[in-house]
Amino acid sequence: MVVASPSPIKSEKRQSSIELPIIDLSMERSEVSRQIVKACEDYGFFKLINHGVPHDIIDTLEEESFKFFGKSVAEKLKAGPASPFGYGCKNIGFNGDVGEVEYLLFHTNPLSISQNSELISNDPSKFSNAVKGYIEAVRGVGCEILDLIAEGMWVPDTSVFSRLIRDVDNDSILRLNHYPALPLTLKERDTSPSSTLHPHQLSQRIGFGEHFDPQILTILRSNDVAGLQISLKDGLWVPVIPDPTSLCVNVGDVLQAMTNGRFVSVRHRVMANSCKPRLSMAYFAAPPLHACITPQPELFTPHVPSLYRSFSWADYKKATYSLRLGETRLDLFRKLGN
Numbered sequence: 231m232v233v234a235s236p237s238p239i240k241s242e243k244r245q246s247s248i249e250l251p252i253i254d255l256s257m258e259r260s261e262v263s264r265q266i267v268k269a270c271e272d273y274g275f276f277k278l279i280n281h282g283v284p285h286d287i288i289d290t291l292e293e294e295s296f297k298f299f300g301k302s303v304a305e306k307l308k309a310g311p312a313s314p315f316g317y318g319c320k321n322i323g324f325n326g327d328v329g330e331v332e333y334l335l336f337h338t339n340p341l342s343i344s345q346n347s348e349l350i351s352n353d354p355s356k357f358s359n360a361v362k363g364y365i366e367a368v369r370g371v372g373c374e375i376l377d378l379i380a381e382g383m384w385v386p387d388t389s390v391f392s393r394l395i396r397d398v399d400n401d402s403i404l405r406l407n408h409y410p411a412l413p414l415t416l417k418e419r420d421t422s423p424s425s426t427l428h429p430h431q432l433s434q435r436i437g438f439g440e441h442f443d444p445q446i447l448t449i450l451r452s453n454d455v456a457g458l459q460i461s462l463k464d465g466l467w468v469p470v471i472p473d474p475t476s477l478c479v480n481v482g483d484v485l486q487a488m489t490n491g492r493f494v495s496v497r498h499r500v501m502a503n504s505c506k507p508r509l510s511m512a513y514f515a516a517p518p519l520h521a522c523i524t525p526q527p528e529l530f531t532p533h534v535p536s537l538y539r540s541f542s543w544a545d546y547k548k549a550t551y552s553l554r555l556g557e558t559r560l561d562l563f564r565k566l567g568n
């Protein structure tokens with residue numbers, strides 16, 4: 231359902247809110263897999279309910295995250311810079327991208343979480359257990375989704391996708407993003423009749439600039455504060471309604487390549503215009519560095535032959551990190567003439 235609302239941004243096409251396809255993981259298995267495949271083909275994004283990640287695991291990580299982001303700047307900087315793991319503030323990646331976001335980035339390897347937690351928390355084992363507990367639960371959901379995808383696409387080897395993130399050497403990442411509340415003074419100026427600022431200028435505060443997620447799958451949980459937007463085919467940016475009880479799942483570039491373009495990795499961004507802080511936890515499910523990414527032959531058709539050349543996740547990651555946030559990278563791996 232797409233709900234129309236007046237446009238706050240003049241230079242862009244009219245905005246509206248979008249209710250993503252809602253998939254109930256407790257439904258009958260073949261129906262869940264059919265719906266997931268359809269959502270990944272049509273939208274590249276869906277909302278997962280009854281996902282089974284225990285509330286206490288989510289709540290503990292949320293509390294620990296707010297505790298960290300509530301510390302003084304000097305304290306937080308001790309856990310930085312994000313190179314790429316650790317604490318980052320406003321700077322995203324290494325190529326000059328900035329946004330109104332501060333974050334913690336972790337490799338999901340348990341040893342590296344324990345080591346990083348020493349610099350993050352006064353109670354490192356509490357913090358690292360919260361992060362590890364969440365990762366374990368959400369990785370389980372990721373594996374389940376990937377198995378359901380293989381089943382729904384009639385790929386005979388139903389572990390072909392999930393195997394990549396079950397591998398001990400998987401290169402998955404957890405990102406905790408904190409978008410501070412818009413300072414009240416700015417909010418007041420925004421609505422004040424005497425304001426000299428164009429009322430829409432402040433609505434343009436970018437939290438995390440537009441981009442595609444490079445990995446296989448992203449599983450995102452946010453608090454009840456809006457901000458995430460996805461770009462539809464016609465260039466329209468639509469806000470996703472936040473729902474802390476569900477998980478927002480999106481297709482990454484690697485899954486688009488492995489499904490031979492049947493699934494779409496969709497451009498998205500985060501605006502930071504709220505008077506409440508947004509906190510999101512993004513799990514990026516990635517293969518091991520040496521894994522060979524190649525389109526599944528079962529998904530070739532006479533009309534759509536193999537679209538992408540084989541590449542390793544290390545190759546793709548290298549290309550990703552050498553480019554600006556908003557850049558399209560998957561096209562570099564497309565076969566010529568396709």
Ligand SMILES: C=C1C[C@]23C[C@@]1(O)CC[C@H]2[C@@]12CC[C@H](O)[C@@](C)(C(=O)O1)[C@H]2[C@@H]3C(=O)O
Nearest residue numbers: 314322323324327443550551552553554555
């Ligand atoms: C500017 C950058 C940050 C990023 C690496 C990159 O060079 C381009 C992709 C960015 C992104 C987007 C999705 C994830 O948040 C992320 C961790 C990833 O894998 O690719 C970030 C990278 C990052 O912040 O390090």
Ligand SMILES: O=C(O)CCC(=O)C(=O)O
Nearest residue numbers: 405407438458500510512
């Ligand atoms: O913080 C969010 O809601 C989404 C962030 C995001 O897209 C990312 O970290 O890749």
Ligand SMILES: [Fe+2]
Nearest residue numbers: 441442443498
């Ligand atoms: Fe993203």
